[in-house]
Amino acid sequence: MAELKIGSSVKIEYGDSAKIIKELGRGGQGIVYLVEYQGKKYALKWYFYDKLKEPNAFRQNLRNNIEDKSPSDNFLWPQYLTEGNQHGSFGYLMNVIPSNYVGLTDILNTYKIEKIAGTKEIRKVPVKFESLESVVNAAINIIIAFRELHRAGKSYQDLNDGGFYIDIKTGDILVCDCDNIAPDGENFGIGGMPGYMAPEIVRGIAKPDVQTDKYSLAVVLFKLLFRHDPLEGAKVLKSVCLHEGADLKHYGKEPVFIYDPNNKSNRPVIGVHDNAIKLWKVYPNYIKDAFIRSFTTGIQNPNHRIIENEWQKLFVRLRSNIIPCECGRVRFSNAYSYKDNIYICPACSSKFLSMQFGDVIIPMFAGQKLYKCFTAKGNYDFNTITATIVENKKHKGVMGIKNNTNETWKCTLPTGEVKELEPGKARALGRGMTIDFGKGVIAKL
The missing domain is CATH 2.60.200 (Tumour Suppressor Smad4)
Structure with missing residues (x-):
């Protein structure tokens, strides 16, 4: 795939052309550009064509999602599809993330990287929620967004911290990377991110669906509250290098929750996993019990995973x-x-x-x-x-x-x-x- 040149244009399906203004970022699937289309700024996700397993089916799924429209305002949903067969690939337009939203990845890291204006230098800017209520509101809003997605008969399939942007003052959220969303039961080659994937996906015996989304949602909520991986403790620490075989063992075949009441082999280690140790003491028992259930019986049996309405009830109670x-x-x-x-x-x-x-x-x-x-x-x-x-x-x-x-x-x-x-x-x-x-x-x- 040829990268798009700043100042060039791409044709939008059934519409005019979008002008490339600048690059916003890039990842494993492609590059995101800031573009102008019909007098408005959008983000264009432009794919590495050879990275798509089934490009034609993937493109059709994007078109279907655009026609179906977003199940919630919390999603940065695809708005327009580019025409195919130009510049060696295709992409879609979505709304630009407002400047007051911060990536969940940055929140978990406690800082974000910013360029210093007028220089090539960068700096670390501290990032944290402004209140306990904003943390809980973020959890509630994430839960509500996925409740609406699942009610629409679709699954996200790749939940991870990179898919969320949050207003740290209010807890309002936006879900991005919505191009992998598909009707429940369909999959276009996406498995998920290590640490967030349900164990049955890691083992290769299942593909992403609503049930695996529920597991990944529990991981996102756990990391939001406890700033730690729910399965990373002493047992995992012994694997100095988390290679593919270790991932399969610790996250697929032998996953153990760090606070499993019946298995202490994977407890968090003092001096290494201090966030989990400190924050586990902060939350009420009904919240901790929900995560214990999610990462014990919920690991073994997908049908025992907590549904969105139950999570909502727990977190609204927590907010109160x-x-x-x-x-x-x-x-x-x-x-x-x-x-x-x-x-x-x-x-x-x-x-x-x-x-x-x-x-x-x-x-x-x-x-x-x-x-x-x-x-x-x-x-x-x-x-x-x-x-x-x-x-x-x-x-x-x-x-x-x-x-x-x-x-x-x-x-x-x-x-x-x-x-x-x-x-x-x-x-x-x-x-x-x-x-x-x-x-x-x-x-x-």
């Missing part, structure tokens, strides 16, 4: 368990003492009343939000805010709940007296109170 204390501590609720429905800050002894929905316990503080998945029976809406916790303007520390829905809720006081909580209204919260949100959804304080 972030407590910002007046003393400046921002931690998950498991870092606080808990007694008689009260969370107590170990640093300053501030107290936070909690609301309990079955086994889900949510701390109450000014600005806390309840979502429809909590207050409506059998609901999987993880975005609609149904209630907000507000502080009494006259009495500091006294919290109330504001009803953001069109339904009227019933609050039962410890005395047995029942008070209605109408839409748009707020009512003070207190220990011993219960709130009936309707249809059997009752929270206790």
Whole structure:
């Protein structure tokens, strides 16, 4: 394949030509250029033709995806296909990644490389999420994107950290490298990246599909939270060089989760795997239990892998368990003492009343939000805010709940007296109170 020259043009299928402005980057499949097409800037992915296993089928799949349109705004979906048989290859146009988004690879590395303007020099720029909430929001948004993709009957097939760009302030995400996405059950030669591939792919007994996507999604989420490979511990460390045979052993035939409760042979090593050791202590047990399940029974049986709706429920719960204390501590609720429905800050002894929905316990503080998945029976809406916790303007520390829905809720006081909580209204919260949100959804304080 001849590389495209800056200033040259490529013809777009059923349209005008796109002008090449500059190179943005390159990888194993091809080169990405910044181009101008019909007065707008796009990114053009231009393929190394000889690297494509089935170029005609691959190109047709791209065309099909363009016609089907993106399942979610979170995907940098193919927009236009170039005409074939020009400059020895073909490519497609997609939107340009906004400047406020950072690659997940850079986030995991804790820095990104930037060129110093006007020079040939480069520098390392520190990269990290601005808050715990932005980390959890990123996880939720990744989960939602793949839920929508799988609902559309397609699989991504090559999930890895290079496929995500994240706004580190908000946790908003973009999924790139969408050219490998295909209808579930179809594959055009892509297997995935080592460390992210499901064990059955590593062993060569399966091809990428929705079930293998679920395994890879668990790896992405684990790395996002724990900054470490879920299968890289003492056992893997003994393989000084991870050659193909070692990869097959540790990631295919004999994979062992670093925190497998029944197999301690692959525990993280102090001084080598410190991120995993430190961060494993940070997260609540229900999150750790989900990853234990993903990388033990989920490794052995694809049908036991966690589905997106369950991940969503866990991470929305996790987001609701972030407590910002007046003393400046921002931690998950498991870092606080808990007694008689009260969370107590170990640093300053501030107290936070909690609301309990079955086994889900949510701390109450000014600005806390309840979502429809909590207050409506059998609901999987993880975005609609149904209630907000507000502080009494006259009495500091006294919290109330504001009803953001069109339904009227019933609050039962410890005395047995029942008070209605109408839409748009707020009512003070207190220990011993219960709130009936309707249809059997009752929270206790």
